[in-house]
Amino acid sequence: MNANASTADQGPLLLALYDRALPHVYGYLAARVRDRTLAEDLTAETFLAAVRAVKEQKVADLSVPWLVTVARNKLVDHWRRTAREERTLHLAEDPDAGIVDDDVDARFERQRTREVLATLGAHHRAALTLRYLDGLPVADVAQHLDRSVHATEALLVRARRAFRASYDEGRSDD
């Protein structure tokens, strides 16, 4: 099927793509959020955003990878909302944020990683997920988070430190 057909044809194309795309979109989201209900909500938001984009004839490349990027945008929106709610609960940022990470030879277990990510502040979770789970370059992460590259790098330093602290803390209970 030609995904670059005239945008007037893209409604049926989106429907035809749905069965194949749904597990990719849901799989992407389910691996990055706490619970199934949230993954479903974000999946629905993703496809409805795709419908709007198709109706507005803004989709150059109607494909599964494109839908995953829409899902990522919805995920970032969700983290932003969550971060706003959390803002009142945060302690002041550490003024020593410029400290370089230790060279800790840690290997992170996947399941434990997910648990720890879920406990972090949304802005730290967003930065680490985009940079490391999704493998995006820092410049792309900065764009998603609407920050400068410099501010994003600083955020990543703090996020990695928060992640390690929480990860190791859990470990010491063994």
Place this chain on the structure above:
Amino acid sequence: MTDPFDALREPVVPLAPRPEFARALRQRIAAELGPDTEGTTMTTHTLAIREYTPARLHSLTPYLATSDPAAAIAWYTDVFDAVLTPGDVILLLSWRDPATAEAFRRQLRMPDGTRVRRVRVVRDYGMFDRREAPQYYPEVRR
């Protein structure tokens, strides 16, 4: 010195959500795209049946003259939902009379998880033979 965080890299692993959720979302998308989407689909593309829901299945107005219409509709939903589920297979067989059908069913050996449904045809009609049709449309000439 590699960044240990790089080990967190997780490519997209497809995961099927709940079938009820998948179905409901599909209907919502189809509705948002507008009724002509389905119409266009039917006339300009040849899609596998699992890729669209015929409008008649959205609201089952029963012409079925059975003793238990609710069960018949449940059966219809049952059968046609399976049609829309990738990977599911439906086999539809017809017999001249109940005795033959029953004889067939008794000797049937199917894998676990197979469901067998029996239905009585009360109207037999199609495009080319309209004698038993509940609504009048002229026959199509072959």
